[in-house]
Amino acid sequence: MIVIVDYGMGNLRSVEKALDKAGGKVKVSNDPAEVRAAGSIVLPGVGAFGDAMERLKKRGLDAAIKEAVAAGKQFLGICLGLALLFEESDEHGVHAGLGLLPGRVELLPTHLKIPHIGWNRVAAQKDSRLFDGVPNGSYFYFVHSYEVVPRLDSDVLCRTEYGCEFVSGVERENIAAVQFHPEKSSSLGLRMLKNFIT
């Protein structure tokens, strides 16, 4: 069972429908016990970093996610779910994150329009099952203003160019996360979700 963590940040319906379409058995839950018991975990979300951490903590979901990841459960973060993996964020003051990967979250240092919204190319930096059947340089759908800055290059899964080059995905062992929205990225997005499930 894939558990989509519901912590009140944004509409989870499209993520749920897309995982379902990709062939997964999905449950949306805000119960830490269900997160611990999950076969794999998806952490989506849109909104502010500080709010998100507060909500995760209030429900004990932060500890549940960390335990599940430590137990080797497959984890996929999407958008805010990518940012939350890191140690801290600059968004509206400094906030601590889950700290599962070393690094920070900062405002996109681009001269172009912020938020970065639309279809942009994703260049893989290492081999990953997530990219099975996905041509390198494919377009995915983005909506964000902040970027993650991992301390270790080895955690970088893919990069994207938007007036600056930023990290659009990370992967380490059972942890993976992407800045873009696979659930809104048409057939290649669904393919990526399918790759995550299998």
Added chain:
Amino acid sequence: MLSKRIIPCLDVRNGRVVKGIRFVDIRDAGDPVEMASAYDHEGADELVFLDITASHERRETVVELARRCAEELFIPFTIGGGMRDESDIRKVLKAGADKIAINSAALENPGVLGRCSKRFGAQCIVVAIDAKLVQKEPEKKWEAFVHGGRVATGRDAVQWAVEAVERGAGEILLTGMDTDGTRKGYDIDLTRAITAAVSVPVIASGGAGNLDHLVEVVKKANADAVLAASIFHYGTYSITQAKEHMAAAGIPMRLT
């Protein structure tokens, strides 16, 4: 690099697509969700649905439309039509729309933009502007119209676009009323005036008749996206053809 976008627009009345039926292999060509899925498979980057149901019933039909689209669509979509206030907008976003488009309500009650942008995020608030040329000399001026282009507002379209963005619009959906339906191309001067004045993406609409028109409005007027209805619905061109044509002209496009 961010790609430019092609956005088919579907008019929906009482849950049915009202014009343009060309997909031969779908079971129910009047079903907005089936038609939208066909466009998704063809490579459409986004979709816009305009609910044109009679206004007294539209509060319900527009939410149902958003809910049904969210079940089946895996690309971003915008819903427009009949939303008057924050509560209407919240219902449509909650039903699964990625963005909402408002026109008349925003002009009549601009405060709604700030409240919705703060609450839901600017990225999901699209302000639709229908603009008509009202002065040619010494410089061109356009006026914003509401209620399907029937009612003049006395507002300069460029100034209104600037105000809408200041208040929280994340995107402008700009329809040139003088070119709409002509199939002679988008209103280049109008689109250029708006893209030069605002910092958010501008979707050009109204007048596409061939694929060079799509290229022209991106290259000459700096549009971020092109919206079209009839050239796609009636099968004149496929989305794939349009994208390949634009890419061949040097425009970054998501080719699938």
